[in-house]
C-alpha cells in the first residue's frame with residue numbers, strides 16, 4: 001500500500017505535467033476572447049484604428065497614381081546572369097554637331113541628341129559588362145568623322161555584322177516641331193516576319209523603359225516598323241544582318257524632357273531600363289541553330305540542323321521537355337519553303353535537299369519560337385552542296 005506522501009508527490013507531478021499544455025491553452029483562450037472583444041469594439045467604432053501597413057486589397061485609388069520615378073537605385077537582378085557571353089553592339093546615334101552653334105538635333109535649350117545618346121550608351125555598357133555581356137560601341141567619341149551620313153550608318157551596321165552580334169541596339173532620342181510630344185518608341189526593320197528576333201528584343205526593351213522612365217504617355221503601339229519613317233526603313237537597321245532595334249526613349253524636343261536628359265542620373269535610369277529589358281530578353285532564351293554535320297552536303301539527301309532553344313542547354317528542371325513550338329518552325333532553302341521533318345525530342349530538323357540541287361553554296365533558313373516566343377538570332381546558314 002503506497003504511503004500518503006508518495007501519493008501527494010505523484011499528484012504534484014501529474015499537475016506539473018498537465019500544466020505544460022494547460023497553461024498556454026488557458027492563456028490562449030483568454031487572449032482570444034479579449035481580442036474578439038477588442039475587434040468588436042473597433043468594429044463598433046468605439047476605439048480609434050491605429051495606422052498600420054497598407055492593406056494591398058484595400059489600396060485607395062490615389063496610391064495607384066503614376067508618380068515620379070522612385071529614388072535612384074540600380075541593382076543588377078539575378079536574372080541578368082543570362083546575359084553572360086551575349087554579344088551586343090550599342091550604336092549611340094549621330095555624332096558631334098553638323099552645324100556648330102546651330103539647331104541640328106538639339107533640344108530647345110541646345111542639348112545635343114548625339115551627346116545624350118553617347119552618355120546612355122556608355123552607362124548601358126557599364127551595366128551589361130557587369131552582367132558579363134560582350135559589348136562593342138559603334139562610336140565612343142563625340143566628334144565629326146567627316147563621313148557622309150549613309151556611309152556612316154552603313155559603317156555602324158557593319159560593326160554589328162562583323163561581330164556577328166546577337167543584337168544591334170541603336171540608341172536615339174526623338175524630336176518633333178511640336179514641343180508637347182514625349183513618349184517611347186522602338187523601331188524594327190521592315191516587316192514583322194523579316195525582323196522576328198529583333199522584334200522580340202524590342203518588346204522587352206519597351207517594358208524596361210516603361211518601368212525606368214515612367215513617362216506620362218505611352219502611345220497605342222510603341223513597337224513600330226521603320227517603314228513608318230522612310231519607304232525603305234532606317235539605314236542602320238536595313239544594313240544589319242543581325243537582330244537590330246532602334247530605341248527612341250523620349251523626346252529631347254520636349255522642354256521638360258530635355259531638362260531631365262541633362263541629368264546624368266536620368267541618363268542612368270534610361271540605361272538601366274534598357275539593361276533590364278535586355279536582361280529579361282536574355283532570360284527568355286536566345287535560340288540558335290547549327291548544322292549537325294561538317295563538310296559538304298549531297299543533293300537528294302538530308303541536312304540535319306540542331307536547334308538550340310536557348311533554355312534546355314541551361315539544364316535544370318524541365319530541361320528535357322520540348323521547349324520549341326512545333327507550329328512555329330519555318331524552313332526555307334534559297335528563300336523557298338523546304339521539305340523537312342522536325343524531331344522535337346532530339347531538337348533537330350532534317351531538311352531534304354532536292355535531287356536537282358546544283359553544286360554550290362545554298363542558303364538554309366531555319367527559324368522557330370521557343371516557349372517564350374523568342375526567335376532564332378541567326379537563322380541563315382550556308383550549306384555547301386558537293387558532288388553526289
Ligand SMILES: [Zn+2]
Nearest residue numbers: 093113172173
Ligand atoms: Zn536620332
